[in-house]
Amino acid sequence: MADTDYRADFSPVTETSYLTAQNVRQYRAIMRLFYREYEKMHFQLYKEDILELMQRQEEFSDYTMPQLLQDLEALTGWKNLTTLQDPRRVYTIADYKNKQYRYTMSEYAVEIERLTIRLENLFLESGNLSTNLFVRLAENLDAAERMAGQSGKEINEWWGNLQEDFKRLNQNYQDYLREFYSGKAEKLLKSVEFIVHKDRFIAYLKDFVQEMQTHSYRIAGIIRRRGSLIETSLLEKVVQSELEIPHALSEREDTREDSIREKVYGKWKSLKGWFLSDEGQECESSKVLAITNDIIRSIIQNASLIVQLQSWGVSRKEDYRNMVKLFLDCADMEDAHRLSAHLFGIQQIEHFQIRGERETDSVNQSAYEEPASAVLLKPHTRSYKERKDRTGFSDKSLEKLSQRMQYLRRVEKERTQMLRYIKDGKLEIADIEETVPESVRITLLQWISQANMSASKKGRTEYGQVFTLKKKTGSCVLKCEDGALRLPNYVLEFTDE
Secondary structure (H helix, E strand, C coil), rough: CCCCCCCCCCCCCHHHHCCCCCCCCHHHHHHHHHHHHHHHHCCCCCHHHHHHHCCCCHCCCCCCHHHHHHHHHHHEEECEEEECCCCCCCHHHHHHHHHHHHEECCCCHHHHHHHHHHHHCCCCCCCCCCCCHHHHHHHHCCCHHHCCCCCHHHHHHHHHHHHHHHHHHHHHHHHHHHHHCCCHHHHHHHHHHHHHHHHHHHHHHHHHHHHHHHHHHHHHHHHHHHHHHHHHHHHHHHHHHHHCCCCCCCEEEHHHHHHHHHHHHHHHHHHHHHCCECCCCCCHHHHHHHHHHHHHHHHHHHHHHHHHHCCCCCHHHHHHHHHHHHHHCCCCCCHHHHHHHHHHHHCCCCCCCCCCCCCCCCCCCCCCCCCCCCCCCEEEEEECCCCCCCCCCCCCCHHHHHHHHHHHHHHHHHHHHHHHCCCCCCCCCCCCCCCCCHHHHHHHHHHHHHHHHCCCCCECCCCCEEEEEEEEEEEEEEEEEEEEEEEEEEEEEECCC
């Protein structure tokens, strides 16, 4: 929940002392007994009634009255029990001196026992990611305009339902998502048994993310429309309706109104901050979506890691032999490409660099256009020594000169072809109607990419020309030998530099 401005009292809570005291089993048995009777509307008990109920339990069958009085005195001192002397059971002065008390639980003690019962059933009552509460919240918030003309009692009931749904929503998602960050859950997510339940968890979380995105945007819109009415009119009516409810133990009447107003406006601020971002602070619903997506990502990664661990040590020799046979049976390179896509899909590419002669040094040359080369594999043994062949060096000057001349002729041809598209200092891609070769397409895309990476949208060609990239409205199609390329309507304007 969003932070509120409630004042907190950090003084010691003595009422919880019985949970860790030396005779904790006796104290807790007495307080649990009081709480069970409290649920039956038996608010006041005599010591004789307490002793009888205690002795019904097998563990305390030999429990005595002096032990009970000593324990009751300790619990009274810790303010878990309050005493009220009963004048109806006093018949003599001795009875008055013995003080026939009736014992009742304090408010703190009732809440502490509720907490202990909840802690005992913590793993039985887990949270859930139901989206029904979003629907109810949206309906209640949308009814704010209709509630403006209702009585204080009906407005108070509307406010109570709204806050109860919001409280359950907040607690449910916190309790459910907390399980994924516990030590036991982390071990389970990394176990082999979890793979069976992986898909169910992912489907459940993804459904919650989709539903929450839809409902949270809707509720945020309702809060923007009805927020002004709620803050200026309804919240003050809620405060007044709370003040009209009489309480037997209302203390400090002078500060009660301020305390109620602070709580009401604080709760509204929490609800509003759950769905709307404010002053650069991210709303809680966005945080929940981020946490849920992170959990889904973690589940998928753990499952993938477990599968990889299971696959380690398994011989894939026969599989590789079958794959190689399939590739050898391919009629041409296109069939090999299709088989590769079917077998390996889109995977991370690993580049292997070898020392060997190439026919060309062009970076635009595809690996599939390179001729096949043989690589000699050496055994990994210490005793192996490479055989040395005594041969001379061959003179390849003419071969290198020939390759250089071929390269220069190809570069000059590409240059002439590129300059042919420049007319009146401009190269408009939309005006190129002929089908261009692959080299022209690659060069044009390199020029466009170079200019886009510059803040001034300027670039320089490999021929020394400076140009500015301009973008017209719409798009154009560049006809290439290997297909049609649709791209923005770019114009390259060349300068005299």
